[in-house]
Amino acid sequence: MQTPEQNAPFFFGYGSLVNLRTHDHAPAHLxxxxxxxxxxxxxxxxxxxxxxxxxDAGAEIEGVIAPVPGGDWRALDLREAFYDRLDATEVVHHDGPAAAIAIYAVPETRAPRAPGRRTAPILLSYLDVVLQGYLDMFGEAGAARFFDTTEGWETPVLDDRAAPLYPRAQVLPASLRGWIDKALAARGIAPFAA
Incomplete structure (x- = not known):
């Protein structure tokens, strides 16, 4: 009997895909x-x-890999519609099975960094999902590394927890919300009210 991993390509998740509650691709490997x-x-x-x-040749990020059974990328490609799916097989290091690995990235042509450009906020409900995944998979130290290995924290954070705008929002326990709030405050990030 074949497992979902056998002969399947994998994706590398580095954001919301680290949160295993947001998809059914399993098993995941660090x-x-x-x-x-x-x-x-x-x-x-x-x-x-x-x-x-x-x-970025000098950088490295943590995440997870998980199989895409039968190489059927349709659901993931739809979820990641604003991103390009790129080959990352040679640069992703893991203890899982040997497989082709893809990473999703917003192309520079779609989101150029230009002075004076309108800044859309980071949704707190989106950040909650990402950090819940990092806390589950990497613990508090790994969630702290997420902050340290991510740029763009000058972007305002919109507190939409009461009425989440992020489509895969999760209901977090108070203790987890508290950890995230403290981590943001420690970095001088104060979400603004919706």
Whole structure:
């Protein structure tokens, strides 16, 4: 009997895909992508900032890999519609099975960094999902590393927890919300009210 991993390509998740509650791809394996960093980016067609991976030879980010059974990328490609799916097989290091690995990244042509550009906020409900995943998979130290290895924290954070705008928002326990709030405050980030 074949498992979902056998002969399947994998994706490398570095944001909301780290939160296993947001998809049914299993099993997930801890991984690192060398030559990439994370960044919050605004898109012309978006009303909030998106987390993307950006090539950077001197950087490395943690995340997870998980199989895409039968190589059927349709659901993930739809979920990641603003991103390009790129080959990352040679730069993702993990203890899982040998497989082709893809990473999703917003193309520079879609989200150029230009002076005076409108800045869409980071949704707190989106950040909650990402940090819940990092806390589950990497613990508090890994969630702290997420902050340290992500750029764009000058982007305002919109507190939309009461009425989440992020489509995969999760209900977090008070203790987890408290940890996230303290981590933001420690970095001088004060979410503004919706």
């Amino acid at each position: 991984a690192r992508a060398r030559g990439w960093r994370r960044e919050w980016r605004a898109l012309p067609e978006g009303d909030h900032a998106f987390l993307t991976a950006v090539p």
